[in-house]
Amino acid sequence: MGGAGEGAYARRPVQRFVVLLLVAGVLAVIGLGLSAPRSTGPDPLTSAASPTPGAVQETPASAVVETKLTPPTAPAAVVSAAPPPAPSADVSSRPEPAARSSQQLPLPTANPPAVSAPPAPMPAFDAAMNAVLAEGYPGGSLAVVRDGKLVYTRGYGFAKAGVAATPMTRYRQASVSKAVTGSLLAQLVTNGTLTMDLRVFPYLGVAPVDPRTNAITVRMLKDHTSGFAGDYFLFESRKAATFYGVASPPDPDTMVRWTAHYQLATDPGSTYHYNNTNYAILSRVIEKATGRAWIDLVRDMAKPFGIATWRLGTSLARPADEATYYEADTFKFGPSVFDSVPGTVETPYGAYDAASLNGAVALVSTVIDMARYDQGVAMGGIPAPELDAIPTKAGWSYTYVYNGSMPGQYTFVMRVWDGAHLTVMAGAFNHRDAGAIDETINGRILDAYRATTAWPAVDLFPNY
Incomplete structure (x- = not known):
């Protein structure tokens, strides 16, 4: 969510960066959502809306380039939105536990249980991850893929009190989820299930208060140019439930109706406003068009790659x-x-409804499978969230970074092409600073990549 537990917590937005390196120079691209603004679009640093007062804000996700797909014919509009499809059974869909104490578990302080040594040391990456833990982060995990081979992976510190983090620890992926949703959208546009120019609210059968809302398209949701400037799904579950007289948190369709009560901050398509509302609604459009749950769709997309x-x-x-x-x-x-x-809870555990945000922030994964995902994108097996930018001329290079930040979590996926080798690095932490320390994490990992000159001649994927 912008930041989780957003109801009434003040915080400053955390900006993330993406850098695209070219032979002729360095083009810095700063992305506040799944996609960077188009080359003709506004600078997200100067055009993004100010955070809702008292709201915890999330760090945005990625940087990529505008999709060049030719939109197929739009699906026929319908008059009512179908109920959200039920995802297939898994551990995350079990009933929510009973009320629990609002007392936060103390950060682990003892040394974590010993973990097996990695097959080949990569001291620069170890130093980068341990430097983050030294700032007070309890634990994290890292996976490094080089030319399609998992050359390094390990956990650092604690996954939870008394339990060491490992390569197989699962983490909420926060806004990195948007990259996965972007890949799914590209797949659905390519096969004709959706068109980028589909008008979303008529398609969902929702009549908005602001008539301009009817002009919002799938493309505008993807690009964060819908005109919505608030994180309504994140911040206002309780308010929407009270208004409609339903249990809280409401289902996604109710939250779409609630969003339609708002006046747009800007005309659709005109201005970049990063927020989770866009991808929460986009997920609902995808589910309606396919008749399937978002999580089942992305699992099917990922399954051929061992995810x-x-x-x-x-x-x-x-x-x-x-x-x-x-x-x-x-x-x-x-x-x-x-x-x-009821009452006060730990922010990551009940101050927002992750499931209703769906493809905006709700993916859970290991770092190894996030590295598999981005390797699949880079090699063309999984659709790119936008149009992939792998260079076609020898000597070009680039760096992509996808970030996610929600209360208690920080995630990243980085891809570096140096003209000869493709390296993917995926990491996650079970804490966030929501400030200056978070801002250093990407730089530390990229510095570790640059400092590494000897790469292990191994492939650990068969072990996982």
């Missing part, structure tokens, strides 16, 4: 194989949006 750990995250459950999330003190607690857990 087996993806699931839909939920706000209250604490699966045994998933990290526990420790938010910074300032944003540690917030009001629950769940009727089943």
Whole structure:
């Protein structure tokens, strides 16, 4: 979500960066959402809306280039939105647990249990990850893929109290989920299921208060140019439930109707406003067009590449194989949006409804499978979130970074092409600083990549 638990917590937005390196120079691209603004679009640093007062804000996700697909014919409009399809059974869809204490678990302080040594040391990456833990982050995991081979992966610190982080620890992926949704959208546009020019609210059968809202297209949701400037799905579950007289948190269709109550901040297609509302609605469009749950669709897309750990995250459950999330003190607690857990809760565990945000922030994965995903994108097996930018001339180089940040979590996927080798690095932490420390993580990892001159001649993928 912009930041999780957004109901009434003040915080400053955390800007993430993406750098595209070219032979002729360096083009810095700063992305606040799944996609960077088009070359003719506004600078997200100067045009993004100010955060809602008192709201925890999320760090945006990625940088890519405008899709060049020719839109097929739009699906016929319908008059009512179908109910959200039920995802296939998995550990994350079990009933939410009963009310729990609002007392936050203390950050682990003892040394974590010993973990087996990696097959070949990569000291620069170890130093980068340990430097983050030295700033107070309980734990994290890292996977490094070089030319299609998993050459390094390990966990650092704690996944939760008394449990070491490992390469197979699962983490909420926050806004990195948007990159996966972008890949799915590209696939659906290519096969004719959706068109980028489909008008979303008429398609969902929702009549907005602001008539301009009827002009919002799939492309505008993807590009964060819909005109919505608020994180309504994230911040306002309780308010929407009260308005409609339904249980909180409401289902995604109710939240789409709630969003349609708002006046747009800007004309559709004119201005970049990063927020999770866009991808939450986009996920609902995808589910209606296919008749299937978002999580089942992305799993099917990923299955040919050996990706087996993806699931839909939920706000209250604490699966045994998933990290526990420790938010910074300032944003540690917030009001629950769940009727089943009234009162004040730890922000990552009930102050927002992850499942209703769906393809905006709700993917859960290991770092190894996120590296598999981006390797698949880079090699053309998985559709790129936008038009992929792998160079076609010898000597070109680039760096892509996808970021995610929600209360208690920070994630990244980086891809570097140096003209000869393709390297993918995926990492996750079960904490965020929501400030200056988070801003250093990407740089530390890229510095570790640049400092590495000897790469292990191994492939660890068969082990995972």
